[in-house]
Amino acid sequence: MYAPLEFEDAHYSQIEYQRKQQQYWDSIRLAIFTLAIVAIIGIAIGIVAHFVVEDDKSFYFLASYKVTNIKYRENYGIRTSREFAERSHQIERMMSRIFRRDFPGSSRFIKSHVIKISPDEHGVNILVVLMFRYPSTSSTAQIKKIIENTFYQSLKIKQLPLTISKPSFTLTSIDSKKMRNLLNSRCGIRMTPSNMPLPASSSTQRIVQGRQTAMEGEWPWQASLQLIGAGHQCGASLISNTWLLTAAHCFRRNKNSHQWIITFGTTIIPPAVKRNVGKIIIHEKYDNKTNEHDIALVQMTSRVEFSNVVQRVCLPDSSIKLRPKTSVFVTGFGSIVDDGPIQNNLRQARVETISTDVCNRKDVYDGMITSGMLCAGFMEGKVDACKGDSGGPLVYDNRDIWYLVGIVSWGQSCALPKKPGVYTRVTQYRAWIASKTGI
Template structure:
């Protein structure tokens, strides 16, 4: 079912004044244009889920919901439609005598104009092929759902974080390690239960999703848990060796269940601004000095936002700072991101103790060098791009 409707009205009412007709016509045209420009394709499917018992507890139904969503993720991420698939959500579970019916809404980027009917048939065909051999879905796992973004199980205590210290367990639950052949390459930030945002330059030499995995937790070895990468979306305008548009999205499966140790960060509104000298925090598994090796333990550092006026001075970075970039750190050096921290988060806390992702570790000259602070991809600048690809 396509959830796209445009309300119309008749012009036969002669009592309407001409200026009202003109105004309403203009508004209607604007609605059509905006709707076409922002439209995502919605499809609703009913899936019958085999189970071993009729009546189920609320916890078992929640388990079934997550398992169904993971299954549909895997179906479409591994299909010919993986470039258009965004997400799915179970909107209803109906227990029946021996089965449970799941009503699932799936969101896709719209196909080319005039191909919507073909697209809908393709979606149904893929889903039918993948689910033809129905399998039982387990419902015996106890889940803890934590829906709040940007919340830490460990509160930040004044003066507790000393730059460069190892991070406490669960302190930064959105931190991710991007690995190739089980070796840490870059950091990343969890922004949804199946999405991570990172730097595009992490995939400059290898963007094959099958050769990447994600690791969660405050240590690389042993990891808290791991996930397979299903899709890597690099910004369309990223063109190395240029440093502009250094942002990428990673879709993984199965989805994660949020807990005290794994939780998504909040994303700021596109209009949000963060003044210079604001205290912000960087985390990562990167080297402790230029030329060093990545660390097994997650580390954290407190730095400050540096104004563009200062960062664009000739003795700092000059005209190398482009739109969509900003600096953070200290001009005197010492505390900075380093090799292996690329793609990781720069976060800020609001007055409600909620954390937001405002920067992505992108580049810099050496590590902690005087007048050479870290340069970050500005998340607010790319907020609409993130939403267009993930629905978040």
């Protein structure tokens, strides 16, 4: 049995003193803590108030001007041509130089997109969309004045690659709907739900052993090709408001267009948009034994309206050649392991192009790769398209404009070492596509 502890008076007094001293310092600490909490709350309220008052908003302008030191070329009128792409990039780079350097609040400038290059007696006319972010309290007239002043000042003091006629410059404020409609005239552009451009760097994940697509609008040309009553069978890529490209082998068992439907969106169920199929065109020389000419066109019974969720991809110029180890992306609803189930959510993979010489090595595909095929993946495997991704897009980014360079065709199993994915090489079929669709 434990007896109660006994203390001498002196010892007890010392303990009582220390307790009072401790209470004193506890009061001080409590006061300091309370003041700190009040200060933090005050700062937080200030930050919230700042963002409520100064919440950024997108502003869009349509700029038009004449360039006098270049001559018009016929291919400037073809938005998917190499000439249009290269000239547009030069113009967009120049606009970035004008508005990102020495511009009041230079971080306010987001991006520019060339909409049209048209002929002029003394050169070419340029039509370009400009995108800015400013506090929502800012007036459009005030922003327009800043943009105009900056533009005119740049013409005076900067050595620009293109000679711009100052009197020809006009600037018009447009709303997001008008901006979207203008961009819809261009292919291969991805937009976020907030109508802001989505940079190429946002897409890094894979299909096999990967994750779901991050947001709507990342791959707006991706479609799901489905048999009524049987569900998803293949992927497809939107190339106009009525036509899609896919693989011929998707129709081996059923070529009846009335039994197929097309859906768009990042999920199969529910779809964002749904359309019936009106026509299926399979390449006349398709060989299901060698997988040669594995390409087909699908026409919908009614057109789709372009939006952030549904957009067409660019078809590449037939002269485009991708070097080995070029980064490309493949997307689809296919399985993430060999013989696994179809995925309801769209997935994406970054892979690299592999030369035909390497792919035709005896230890890889032993001479089976023809000029109409393109290999992409990694020689060590691990990342690849898989069952259910057939017919889907392999796309290449050229200055934030996306081009369809391949169609998922065949491969040995999924993501095996020395067995990369094999794709139909789209550049080889540009004439065939044009002959059937006029695109």
